[in-house]
Amino acid sequence: TDQQTINEGRASIKVSGNVFYNPVQEFNRDLSISVLNVFAREHCKSDKLEAGVKHEGGIRILEALSATGLRSIRYAKEICGVSEIVANDISRNAVAAIRDNVRDNQVEELVVASENDAIMLMYEHHSKEQQFDVVDLDPYGCPSRFLDSAVQAVCDGGLLLVTATDMAVLAGNSPETCYSKYGAISLRTKCCYEMALRILLQCIESHANRYGRYIEPVLSLSADFYIRVFVKIYTGAHKCKFSTSKLSMVYQCNGCETFTLSPLGVLKTADNKQVKFKLPTGPPVNSQCEHCQHSHLLGGPIWSAPIHNPDFVQKVVTEAPVHLNTVRRIQGVLNVIFEELLDCPLYFILERLSGILHLTTPPMMEFRSAILNAGYRVSFSHSHKTSIKTDAPPKVIWDILRCW
Ligand code: SAM
Numbered sequence: 001t002d003q004q005t006i007n008e009g010r011a012s013i014k015v016s017g018n019v020f021y022n023p024v025q026e027f028n029r030d031l032s033i034s035v036l037n038v039f040a041r042e043h044c045k046s047d048k049l050e051a052g053v054k055h056e057g058g059i060r061i062l063e064a065l066s067a068t069g070l071r072s073i074r075y076a077k078e079i080c081g082v083s084e085i086v087a088n089d090i091s092r093n094a095v096a097a098i099r100d101n102v103r104d105n106q107v108e109e110l111v112v113a114s115e116n117d118a119i120m121l122m123y124e125h126h127s128k129e130q131q132f133d134v135v136d137l138d139p140y141g142c143p144s145r146f147l148d149s150a151v152q153a154v155c156d157g158g159l160l161l162v163t164a165t166d167m168a169v170l171a172g173n174s175p176e177t178c179y180s181k182y183g184a185i186s187l188r189t190k191c192c193y194e195m196a197l198r199i200l201l202q203c204i205e206s207h208a209n210r211y212g213r214y215i216e217p218v219l220s221l222s223a224d225f226y227i228r229v230f231v232k233i234y235t236g237a238h239k240c241k242f243s244t245s246k247l248s249m250v251y252q253c254n255g256c257e258t259f260t261l262s263p264l265g266v267l268k269t270a271d272n273k274q275v276k277f278k279l280p281t282g283p284p285v286n287s288q289c290e291h292c293q294h295s296h297l298l299g300g301p302i303w304s305a306p307i308h309n310p311d312f313v314q315k316v317v318t319e320a321p322v323h324l325n326t327v328r329r330i331q332g333v334l335n336v337i338f339e340e341l342l343d344c345p346l347y348f349i350l351e352r353l354s355g356i357l358h359l360t361t362p363p364m365m366e367f368r369s370a371i372l373n374a375g376y377r378v379s380f381s382h383s384h385k386t387s388i389k390t391d392a393p394p395k396v397i398w399d400i401l402r403c404w
Helices: 023-042 070-080 092-104 120-126 144-153 177-180 192-209 237-246 310-319 326-339 350-356 363-375 392-400
Strands: 005-010 012-013 054-063 082-089 111-115 132-137 153-162 212-225 224-233 246-252 257-263 296-303 380-383 382-392
Touching: 005 023, 012 070, 012 092, 012 177, 023 054, 023 070, 023 120, 023 132, 023 153, 023 212, 023 224, 023 326, 023 392, 054 070, 054 212, 070 082, 070 092, 070 111, 082 092, 092 111, 120 144, 120 212, 132 144, 177 192, 177 382, 192 212, 192 224, 192 246, 192 296, 192 326, 212 237, 212 326, 224 350, 237 246, 310 326, 326 380, 350 382, 350 392, 363 380, 363 382, 363 392
Parallel strands: 054 082, 054 132, 082 111, 132 153
Antiparallel strands: 005 012, 153 224, 212 224, 246 257, 246 296, 380 382
């Protein structure tokens, strides 16, 4: 019928109108291939890995929501060190397309088509013997319904990849819906993309905690119309006690939009040292903003610990396969991410700060120098061109602007 042939990466697939395919997600797929190549190499500890062939002891991947099978076929042909990929979809038409595309791309040895409800399939793979090294969730909109089963289907030290495209909900247009879906209240804020990432991360962590597990985000990014997180999942009930110190409520002033983070808990370790990424701020003593005396809105809880692992990010930058169409974009975004201040959640937007004070916007480089000269650190966030991440207290930022 109305079939179209799509070439992306090393795959060539046939797409018809009744199965989902989105060309804009090529960057998402390219990035995932780059990340999984690094993960597979860590996992296999061998340099003699090839793509397109079955490696005994290689990684086992579940693509739970596969549609055309494009992603799984690309994983088979472009990731070195794979033992098996299960390409699953609930739709009969989708699974028929997956079978045809797997055959046409000659990856039958690596990719197995599966027609199941992803949730049931992941629950059935919760035992140690059956868990996957990698589970990839790429749903329409909100991924939260899949998280409870997904966090159980990943092996200890394995990787969970999650896309969310319901940005309106995550970015504060509907805080109530955000709470019911993600267990956190979103805020309408200029740093909504990073807030969205941190809401999704806290949601994954809370699901993992129910099973004595916890997450380590290795890479979190916002791009185009979606967010994507890559988190390692570990087992360790005693480490779950640290979760409260990795989560914070966010107070945002209704007047000057200054935000303050308030950790849900600060846990001392056995040697009585505080956890590494303790946040410097406490809750506002009263609900009035100290800078402009307006009231606050309360959002969260959000993940306030690091959202990337810089060593991992650097490996992805240096090892990103050169054949990818979006390799330049991957390297560009990851270089910014590598420089992000990990212990400074959220960010200001320069023109918004000056707008609030009715001043003309100072040049970015000069403003950043002023922060550095005052003795504080500053970086960009990859999610916004004019973002300012800093450990300077808000008072310092307002003072610098007023004296401009
Ligand atoms: N990962 C694909 C890619 O990169 O091209 C796109 C996946 S598409 C956004 C979402 C797919 O999830 C659809 O094909 C839909 O049929 C499938 N789906 C929705 N609910 C499901 C469920 N409960 N179990 C399995 N598949 C499901």
